[in-house]
Amino acid sequence: MADVVNLDQWPDQQTRGHTIPGNRYTSREFFEQEWEGMWTKVWLLLGREAQLPNPGDWQMEPVGREEILMVRQKDGGIKAFFNVCQHRGNPLVSETRGHVRSRFVCKYHSWAFTPDGELNFAPDKDDFPEGNPCGKVRLVELACETFAGFIWVNMDPEAQPLKQFLGPIWDEWEAREVHTWKRTMANTMWLPCNWKVVLDNFNESYHVPTVHMGATPSTDRKAVRGNINTYYKETRFDLADEGHNRMVMKGGYSTGQTDKEGNILEPLAGLLEYWGLDPAEFKGRPEDTREALQEAKRKRGPEMGYSHYSNVPAEQLTDAFHYTLFPNFAVSLWSDGFHFLRARPHPDDPEQCLFDNWWYSSPASIGAPNSNRPLSGDLENANPETGEVDVNVLTYPEDSIGPAIEEDVAVFVTQQRGFRSRGFKGVYLSNQEKRIRRYHELIDDYIDGRLPK
Ligand code: FES
Ligand SMILES: [Fe+2]
Structure with missing residues (x-):
């Protein structure tokens, strides 16, 4: 055994x-404090690996005012991005699940991002005074880890590792084989x-x-x-x-x-x-x-x-x-x-x-x-x-x-x-x-x- x-x-x-x-449950001011101080600093369980079996599969999940796009990569890993086009801020996807063969295409001006977040097409790319944005502009990525078959993300660039955040939960759930x-x-x-x-x-x-x-x-x-x-x-x-x-x-x-x-x-x-x-x-x-x-x-x-x-x-x-x-x-x-x-x-x-x-x-x-x-x-x-x-x-x-x-x-x-x-x-x-x-x-x-x- x-x-x-x-x-x-x-x-x-x-x-x-x-x-x-009671105002902790009703006040907009407290709601704002929670958002800035807490939601943007914690690991959040947002996805399930089984939902993204193949490279290019993606899942988008809302949390408060953000939408998080989780994408299965060619190397088998998963990356998470804020669901927002870096041209002029339109959300990149509007459904909750899908598959991209090669690129996410923004519905506003057709900027196209590869599954690993890089911009590789922009119409009229020579017309930008700051230079061609392709290969330069990227989707904004968040910390993303997997555990127990779930996908966890953290908006804090200084986030501690997920294992540390979960403490004793890690070993207890792993023993149960919850990922299967x-x-x-x-x-x-x-x-x-x-x-x-x-x-x-x-x-x-x-x-x-x-x-x-x-x-x-x-x-x-x-x-x-x-x-x-x-x-x-x-x-x-x-x-x-x-x-x-x-x-x-x-x-x-x-x-x-x-x-x-x-x-x-x-x-x-x-x-x-x-x-x-x-x-x-x-x-x-x-x-x-x-x-x-x-x-x-x-x-x-x-x-x-x-x-x-x-x-x-x-x-x-x-x-x-x-x-x-x-x-x-x-x-x-x-x-x-x-x-x-x-x-x-x-x-x-x-x-x-x-x-x-x-x-x-x-x-x-x-x-x-x-x-x-x-x-x-x-x-x-x-x-x-x-x-x-x-x-x-x-x-x-x-x-x-x-x-x-x-x-x-x-x-x-x-x-x-x-x-x-x-x-x-x-x-x-x-x-x-x-x-x-x-x-x-x-x-x-x-x-x-x-x-x-
Ligand atoms: S806002 Fe996405 S292409 Fe313009
Ligand atoms: Fe109950």
Whole structure:
């Protein structure tokens, strides 16, 4: 067995405890400070390598007022450019994906740039007093690296390497072989709320019983367990030096997964069977299924195609590892599912964001029963070229962003309204919401020019 990742490498963090008033979610001035101080200084996950299989393939993604063009190069690498023609500023491409055989041609005066960013054609090239721009003018390039199959960019010319920025995330995700996983669901929509409303929500599980399980003040918090155990005393919370967070919730069984006689119900029963275990043997003791599943997955996983099972600790075979990567990316990482939740700012409105609810699945799990993954998409409509489903751009409020997450979205929108009130005096956070405080402190650190080393 390969070396498994050590889960105890995340140190504890102190928070400073300053206030988080509502205008951080509504004010244009603060939105500007965030843009200049933070968004233009951080690594941003913007693309997926599988979307750009061949040289000349490109993907364009918006982030705030910028559009970033990512292009697969002849040598197999990827370069990222600001999507703006260096003649007189027209955007170079207007679609989100495409392929160029030899050049990107601007639709205004036909200046043409090669996939590596060099201008190699301009009409009437002899007519420029500063000299022929060809071979001289280039698209403006950004730092671009790949990790876990994703393409990350950073607008800061002084950016630290991505590996350093990601801290402990790097080893943990690498062991899971996330770069081989396929996108099986991709729902995206603009929402009428600030991007931090989304990230705050995914930085805590305090809302889960109320929003997702219909809990009330009289509900026993220990008894409310869905597919995962969200009880805070049994949840592990970590904050990395680099600003990223981790929350570990036990999975593999829950109080709702037996009937009155103690029989194991679906989807747990099907999951046990898939791993060669008999649900009847666990009658009346559902809590024993977690370790039994870990053992069965450890033993049978590699031969069933789950090669990553050899690299990870037992917890990662059953439990939900929920990460928030500063600044705008949250992911629930299961043994075979990568629930991708991202919020990007609007070009100029602090009260809107672009929200992605996507799902990636490990290759072995794609043909397996759905119960092997807590949520699943399907590959029936996958793009034959990329092997992944294309992004489904939906409209709020007409469309649903997808099960469960639509319940979060309903609260995002009402909470944003509350943040506008002069009657809101700032958040009052529980310890299990500490990651929210830390996130906001980090935003302020960036704004004040104190970037993590
Ligand atoms: S602005 Fe692009 S060619 Fe003129
Ligand atoms: Fe939620």
